[in-house]
Amino acid sequence: MEYLYARLFADNPGLRGLFPYTMTQTRVAVFGLLARLVGMLDDEEATQGALGQLARDHRKFGVKEKHYRPFFDALFAMAEHVGGPVLTAEMAAAWRSALDYFAAVMSAAAAVDAQSQPAWWTGEVVQHDRRTETVAVLTIRPDRPLTYAAGQYIEVQAPRWPRVWRRYSIANAPRENGLIDIHVRAVPGGLVSNALVSHCATGDAVLLSSARGDMAVPADPGRDLVCVGGGTGLAPVKAIIEEVVGAARHGRRRAITLYVGARRSRDLYDMRDLETLRLAYPSLTVIPVAEHELDFAGRVGRLPDVVWTHPSFRDCDVYVAGPAGLVSATVKALSRRLPGDRLHHDPLEALQLARRPARPDALGQSVPAS
Numbered sequence: 001m002e003y004l005y006a007r008l009f010a011d012n013p014g015l016r017g018l019f020p021y022t023m024t025q026t027r028v029a030v031f032g033l034l035a036r037l038v039g040m041l042d043d044e045e046a047t048q049g050a051l052g053q054l055a056r057d058h059r060k061f062g063v064k065e066k067h068y069r070p071f072f073d074a075l076f077a078m079a080e081h082v083g084g085p086v087l088t089a090e091m092a093a094a095w096r097s098a099l100d101y102f103a104a105v106m107s108a109a110a111a112v113d114a115q116s117q118p119a120w121w122t123g124e125v126v127q128h129d130r131r132t133e134t135v136a137v138l139t140i141r142p143d144r145p146l147t148y149a150a151g152q153y154i155e156v157q158a159p160r161w162p163r164v165w166r167r168y169s170i171a172n173a174p175r176e177n178g179l180i181d182i183h184v185r186a187v188p189g190g191l192v193s194n195a196l197v198s199h200c201a202t203g204d205a206v207l208l209s210s211a212r213g214d215m216a217v218p219a220d221p222g223r224d225l226v227c228v229g230g231g232t233g234l235a236p237v238k239a240i241i242e243e244v245v246g247a248a249r250h251g252r253r254r255a256i257t258l259y260v261g262a263r264r265s266r267d268l269y270d271m272r273d274l275e276t277l278r279l280a281y282p283s284l285t286v287i288p289v290a291e292h293e294l295d296f297a298g299r300v301g302r303l304p305d306v307v308w309t310h311p312s313f314r315d316c317d318v319y320v321a322g323p324a325g326l327v328s329a330t331v332k333a334l335s336r337r338l339p340g341d342r343l344h345h346d347p348l349e350a351l352q353l354a355r356r357p358a359r360p361d362a363l364g365q366s367v368p369a370s
């Protein structure tokens with residue numbers, strides 16, 4: 001991947017400006033994507049879906065149709081470089097035709113997307129509420145309507161780090177006034193999270209991508225909900241709860257149990273809002289869980305262990321959000337107790353990629369350990 005981007009920027013110096021200052025995460029993400037694409041080439045529908053998503057995702061970087069050719073030329077040069085004499089004329093022709101196909105599908109998908117929505121939105125931070133030393137709740141007003149469903153996430157760019165986008169779950173169901181809440185936890189050494197928590201104030205501008213993600217409220221009103229939110233993983237499950245509470249005005253009141261966890265009780269940063277929600281919707285039970293606080297009045301222990309003791313998951317949909325380790329441990333434990341299609345969470349690979357441990361590379365930049 002280093003060769004690919006070095007070649008791209010050497011041949012097209014003007015393109016460097018489209019990419020962030022540090023390329024580490026871009027290289028890791030694009031490598032993963034290329035590997036997945038190669039693996040699915042026999043499945044045309046899946047390939048087109050992945051390429052289309054890639055094209056839509058890249059619009060927010062300012063990528064235009066004219067940029068596909070130089071990128072795929074650099075990719076082909078990388079194949080020649082890495083393949084050496086192993087790359088026969090027949091293989092080279094296969095690479096070329098695959099890359100032409102990629103470019104055509106991506107151009108078409110980007111053009112269709114551009115007809116329905118902008119490449120990015122400018123958002124004004126209308127409230128910045130520092131709840132704990134490391135967590136802030138930001139309320140953002142997008143400059144144009146931004147469509148999303150409860151449970152989805154957006155990508156956010158802070159002015160401090162141009163072209164660096166990070167995912168944050170939207171913490172509310174769609175509102176008439178269009179305002180969006182995100183819950184951000186500053187991670188040690190993290191670029192965007194620290195910028196949003198410690199170096200951001202009311203009136204600041206941020207950039208927002210379109211919403212993505214498959215976590216959504218189940219259509220079946222017959223089923224109750226068990227929600228599990230660890231740390232800022234509370235954000236998407238809170239949006240889902242708000243959506244269910246809003247829908248209850250027209251139909252059945254679904255029972256909702258929310259397990260909300262943190263290491264210590266003082267890190268449970270949203271209990272006041274949750275109490276307001278509970279008073280408005282008595283079918284909601286909120287169970288606070290602190291991992292390391294033996295004299296805590298709520299439940300004590302690891303969130304997956306506490307959720308495991310939930311009396312019954314019969315006729316329930318379960319939503320799990322939080323750090324990758326928590327989501328995978330909870331999903332692993334619960335998959336023995338309910339069918340997989342009732343267990344909803346963001347993709348584990350994306351969550352794991354977000355927090356790969358870093359080691360310094362030769363240029364002193366941080367590189368995820370392999």
Ligand SMILES: Cc1cc2nc3c(=O)[nH]c(=O)nc-3n(C[C@H](O)[C@H](O)[C@H](O)COP(=O)(O)OP(=O)(O)OC[C@H]3O[C@@H](n4cnc5c(N)ncnc54)[C@H](O)[C@@H]3O)c2cc1C
Pocket residue numbers: 153166167168169170183184185186187188189190191192193194232233235236323346347350351354355356357358
């Ligand atoms: C689908 C999805 C939804 C997300 N929703 C939210 C959300 O609602 N709220 C939220 O705060 N975050 C959320 N994240 C995580 C978020 O996207 C960023 O990864 C996180 O804010 C760190 O970004 P950064 O730029 O500050 O750190 P980076 O500059 O990317 O990383 C710097 C260092 O921090 C480490 N690191 C990265 N993430 C973590 C972590 N979570 N814990 C500990 N160390 C870490 C890295 O290994 C690296 O060493 C979500 C991630 C995904 C994939």
